[in-house]
Amino acid sequence: MPEYDLILRNGSIIDGTGAPAVAGSIGISGGSIAAVGDVSGDATAEIDVAGMVITPGFVDVHAHDDAAVVRDPRVDFKIMQGVTTDVVGNCGAGNAPANDQFRPMYAAGFGAILGGDGEIPWRTTAEYFDAVDAARPACNVAAYVPQGVIRMNVMGSERGRPTDEQMAEMKRLVDDAMQAGAIGMSTGLIYVPGAYTETGELIELAKVVAEYGGIYTSHIRNEGADVMKAVAEAIEIGEKAGCGVQISHHKSAGPGAYGLTKETLPFLAAARARGVDVTIDVYPYIASSSSLAAMYRVGRGAAFEGVEAIVASVKYNKEKYEGRYIRDIAADLDLPIKEAVAKVLQDEENTPSVIMFVMDEADVRRVISDDHCMIGSDGLPTDGKPHPRLYGTMARVLQTYVRDEGLMTLEEGVRKMTSLPARKHRLGDRGELRKGWAADIVVFDPATVADIATYDDPRQYPAGIQYVIVNGEVVVRDGTQTEARPGKMLRRKATGA
Ligand SMILES: [Zn+2]
Known part of the structure; x- marks a missing residue:
């Protein structure tokens, strides 16, 4: 039996505490971090991550x-x-x-x-x-x-x-x-x-x-x-x-x-x-994002006066409303801004979400x-065109x-x-790369990591994030999501902190 399930080799380790990066490798075994730094021994699988940083998830x-x-x-x-x-x-x-x-x-x-x-x-x-x-x-x-x-x-x-x-x-x-x-x-x-x-x-x-x-x-x-x-x-x-x-x-x-x-x-x-x-x-x-109905309730639509806003998702009239600026919708409807928002809410049974540049x-x-x-x-x-922060x-x-x-x-x-x-948030053995802690890990290229999602086209994954590991299992490999679903509910213990 190999000593490790997986070794991430030759990376730059950022342990999550704010301490400076150090060169090294990470050994993973049974869902936990089994070794940090100089890792010798054999593994079922190894990934060379030279040029990339290894951080906690x-x-x-x-x-x-x-x-x-x-x-x-x-x-x-x-x-x-x-x-x-x-x-x-x-x-x-x-x-x-x-x-x-x-x-x-x-x-x-x-x-x-x-x-x-x-x-x-x-x-x-x-x-x-x-x-x-x-x-x-x-x-x-x-x-x-x-x-x-x-x-x-x-x-x-x-x-x-x-x-x-x-x-x-x-x-x-x-x-x-x-x-x-x-x-x-x-x-x-x-x-x-x-x-x-x-x-x-x-x-x-x-x-x-x-x-x-x-x-x-x-x-x-x-x-x-x-x-x-x-x-x-x-x-x-x-x-x-x-x-x-x-x-x-x-x-x-x-x-x-x-x-x-x-x-x-x-x-x-x-x-x-x-x-x-x-x-x-x-x-x-x-830009913020919330429920259009909830934002409308604040001052009966006053929140939309003089603010650039986009209707992000709707249930029915996708062509007419989704992804469009409220000022354009109002112009099409020939209505003042507040009344245009009220009309969208009525047509969409209060379900839309909105993006506001505030x-x-x-x-x-x-x-x-x-x-x-x-x-x-x-x-x-x-659904629709959510705020790009989702991605x-x-x-x-x-x-x-x-x-x-x-x-x-x-x-x-x-x-x-x-x-x-x-x-x-009392997550216990997570948030740092430490021996014995849960193997939640990200490997990315700090020179190329980039947010690709935009307000027009939000459903785009970031660039530069190469590997993601959850509870010791690889959920992103070479920048592509695998079929693995190793996550679980993290419960606080019933008593004590
Ligand atoms: Zn909130």
């Missing part, structure tokens, strides 16, 4: 593939960019738990943007996690329990405070999810019903999460002119509940808010200095350069912000996608 901390990992378990759009762990359940949105009240709301809402068909075969969080395992996805999956889903299960889309009974039931469902192995709780406080949820209610739920060592992650209440207040709320929830905090897809959006990250980043640093475990993530683009590149650069910022794609696995996020960081702009070293860029998110 990338962790996409902000994914919306909740349904996609079950329905489309090859998740090619993630695997081909080197993502070996996909973190789902973000922005308060998801598909578990699912009682009879939640099911139709899901089909009419979140369902369209999470890569599903509106059907939910499970009822509890534990059953959803089992369904992920049964689907055998190509990458590993970790999940937050989504607060919006919890509230819909208990209160529907009711406004106002929960009764004592409703509060107790929501806590029970969060507890249930944490016991099943959720890594924390997410909120989406611009969406219904997150927007109806007061800070105190969130603190109560976050206390349950804290008991398990989970974290509170939030699409905060305002990413525009009031972003500072919203950041402060997230920090307050973490401090009062006693858990770590993650600010999702951090930005200051809309022309009136450009530059506000100059204030939010020092504010976050000050919170850390007094002991709050608060970190952020970002996607490397100046950020300033200077803010993106500032946020991505922050030492406590990790990378999350926020990709929406929809290109990790490659774009390595190409644009590391190689072209030199905002950070390659080692630092890799750290933002590996050890930083793995530690924060």
Whole structure:
């Protein structure tokens, strides 16, 4: 019996901690990293990776593939960019738990943007996690329990405070999810019903999460002119509940808010200095993407005034709407922008997703350069023409912000996608190339790695990513995805951190 299943020979090893690259090889055995550095001994297979870097597999901390990992378990759009762990359940949105009240709301809402068909075969969080395992996805999956889903299960889309009974039931469902192995709780406080949820209610739920060592992650209440207040709320929830905090897809959006990250980043640093475990993530683009209906609800269409936006996916009128600028659709319909959006929503039963160019590149650069910022794609696995971040996020960081702009070293860029998110999200033996740790690995050429996906033609895999290994099995070989689907649900342990 050869000592190793696979040896990656003669690469440049970047271990994920930010430490400088060193020349060496990696030996893999039984799904784990068995040797790092000078590897002697024989192997069932060897790959010469001279000229390339070997890094830990990338962790996409902000994914919306909740349904996609079950329905489309090859998740090619993630695997081909080197993502070996996909973190789902973000922005308060998801598909578990699912009682009879939640099911139709899901089909009419979140369902369209999470890569599903509106059907939910499970009822509890534990059953959803089992369904992920049964689907055998190509990458590993970790999940937050989504607060919006919890509230819909208990209160529907009711406004106002929960009764004592409703509060107790929501806590029970969060507890249930944490016991099943959720890594924390997410909120989406611009969406219904997150927007109806007061800070105190969130603190109560976050206390349950804290008991398990989970974290509170939030699409905060305002990413525009009031972003500072919203950041402060997230920090307050973490401090009062006693858990770590993650600010999702951090930005200051809309022309009136450009530059506000100059204030939010020092504010976050000050919170850390007094002991709050608060970190952020970002996607490397100046355009956001979300549900068209949800964005329309913000000020009845005001969000689209003076903003370039593209309808990314629709259900029925593909030729008429899909991939087109809203200003062009409005001109064709001879309607003002707001009314044109309302018409698209009506024609498409509220299902479209939208791309909006709402950020300033200077803010993106500032946020991505922050030492406590990790990378999350926020990709929406929809039909049509999704935001290119679904395919290109990790490659774009390595190409644009590391190689072209030199905002950070390659080692630092890799750290933002590996050890930083793995530690924060309690992923255990992942995120670093260490002997005995899980063999989630990426091999790429730092000179040619490139994001190819565009807004016009988003379904394109990155260039330069040669090998991807998940749990010791090769899922990308010579730049092509294999048939292997070795991923699994990564559950937090029921007790302790
Ligand atoms: Zn979000």
